[in-house]
Amino acid sequence: MANRSIQSTGAYLPLLRFERKAARAELSWAGLGGNGKGRRTVAGWDEDALTQAVEAAREALAPAQGPVARVVFASTSAAFSDRSQSVLLSEALNLPRDAETVDLANCRRSAVSALLRALRGPEGVELIAAGEKRATQPGSAANLSWGDGAGAVVVGDGPGIARLRGAGRVNLDLLDSYTSVARGLPYAAEERFTRDVMLSEALIPAAKAALAEAGLRAEDVALAVVPEPVSGLYAAAARKLGLSAPNVIDRLAPEAGELGTAAPLFGLALALEQAEPGQIVLLVGCGNGCDVLLLEVTTKTHNRPAHQALDEGVPLTSYSRLLSLTGGIDLDWGPRAEVNQKVSASVLARHGREMHGFVGGRDQGGNVQFPKTPMPVNPGLDEAGAYQDVILRDEPARVVSITADRLNFTPDPPFHFGLVQFENGARVVMEHCDVEGGAQQVGAPLRMRFRIKAIDRQRQFRSYFWKAAPLARPQLAAKE
């Protein structure tokens, strides 16, 4: 345990930010719609808990690491209950095939529990990635206060950016909110009850235990990462514990929403970007109890994905588009949506790893192509040959041709697609994502995003591939 430390963090938010005032205006007749303040993140139709976790994990794995020995995926909203998301995440990021893979579900604090276990665990690089895209009912508070997003953390051996000083835990079947398999939507308890009981029965005792184990006092804490299932939780805890540290999560609720399992890891990324060496960070995971970690910052990190994720995006003001993207309404897209998108298990077994990992091949003449083919596309070669694997996800690329297709079915029109040219020579016809406000121009720079390729609506299966997104996201206007 003494040698274990946090090596890096990652954070991801989807592009769209729904303006809550649009819901308030739309729902005023019903007396619903909340206070209309701030924004929530809204995942694209082709994003889910896994794809967002992959993006956060990419950020966390960007600094050089040793080979990843253990991969943990945590979510309460995974799209599959029997298809390992940690295996898919490993394929997407070309992680070792013999890495230990673990899927955690059913508890919003599972990523924090996993982090504690990793910090106390055996040697080796461990990736923990959490993503959420939770279904919520239109009109509910959660529909507007929750957001979609992901966070990730890498734990390894030797000095990193933060180390564990102490931890405390209380398990408690507290139903501040629960989601049953049968209903599929959250059901919330009264907020005042949640705040009082979570505080007194879980958060306070767990925090005290952590401080005791660390040999620290409340005033030693410089930054807090306390996701709040109900507002005011941290303020009340701070009063009772004597904490004066700001809660970095205070930015999340108004700008992105409550991110569930991903919230503590997203907040940890925010905190470690702000903290100075020697400072203490209080990290809390809430959900049927509390895990509290006290971390000592050991090195200043200059990685800013979490700040960038909050600062960049595109406002969404259409309430009906919010409902469509979050599953609140099922629009009739007409017969063109009836195309059969069944994916064969045998095809996936043959080709899935190279698709998920965006693995192309360098032929014997040096040209890179995707996908590999029996005969290389290179006109300079006239016989079948071997390829050297080339991963395309981080390769610079640009638009060769593109259109915004309004005839083709997509759950979020229009359908942007075209030819993409990678700097290493590979050329791929790709769907584009995260395009708002007009199609890209020829020559525009691109970055790759791991997304849902297609949803087989008949069998509720989904396949994954990479899509091309504009290289840069627009800056959001300052908060109102």
Next chain:
Amino acid sequence: MAQGIRDKAVILGMGCTRFGERWDMSSDMLMAEAFDEALADAGISRDQIGAAWLGSALDDVNVGNSAIPLATALRLPPMPVTRVENMCATGTEALRAATYAVASGAVDIALALGVEKLKDTGFGGLPIRTKGSVNDLWMPYGSAPGTFAQLAGAYAARHGIDAGDLKRAMAHVSWKSHQNGVHADKAHLRKAVTMETILNAPMVADPLGLYDCCGVSDGAAAAIICTPEIARSLSKDALVSVKSVQVCASNGWEMQYGEWDGSYVRNTRIAAGRAYDEAGITPADLGLTEVHDCFSITELVTMEDLGLSQDGRAVFDVLDGAFDAGGRLPSQIDGGLKCFGHPVGASGLRMAYEVYTQLKGRAGARQLANIDFGLTHNLGGQPSNSVAAVSVLGRLE
């Protein structure tokens, strides 16, 4: 070098249905309608036909697999009957097969018939097709206008064409075809349309608006091919010969290799060059063209790919009226795909039907003067992964 097929086969007769929303007609009835006209034109009986080819692209909404539906619909006597499919080049593939059969001496008289029944899909546009179980894992499903729209941006970028100029030239392509379609009694759409209407139409796939897209129709067309000797023995005169038929298909170069800039169609250029050589002509010898105007941008770029405009000049040639009915080389004198619509398996033969009709002097109000050669062109798939077919028909010397 191969001898080619020039003048080894002639068209004995042709037929073409009215194209349109033929709610009262199934594929077998469309096939019979086109065939009856072709047979009457040829002046033979069906048992004189030695082999037949059926062009049908979309089996799920058309006749189904194999060529048996053709044999059954026409009650052909026992003979080799084969279905061909090569996307939008399907009709021309049927013509190529029948012509090759006759030119080789294997068959005296051959039938090529193309048919497509698109309007039973229940929605507009072409059906959405799988790209194969492996490709579906990564390749986007784009609509036909979506794939061809991409020519526009790449073409404009390569030649430094102003987007407004390109949009107006594309609109002129459609305006011209609608003007021509008024005089084509078998066309689906026979109304003239103003430039203003075309330019202000709803967007389908940037920058293609509704009127930049061809219609979607049902239809069938047929050709009966024989040797020149047989045609003469039947006392036919003013014979129309198949001078050349060339097809070129992508091998992935455009879509996977980093050389192509997306602004032209290489397969059309290759097929056209070979077709001119096989026919022994140059583009200057042509009197009309029927090109694959599935979308206005396709026709515009095709003018360069066929060597009828210099690279980067088609926009200005189009706006100058070079390809209008009264221009230097009329294109789509019958209204083209724009007005006939595009029943995929039939279109190549429908184009041949118009060239044949013009060469026979039977085109009525749209008859062109002094033509010796006409060209047909199909482009299947998408510009980045295509099949191009080019044929030249002309008078038999």
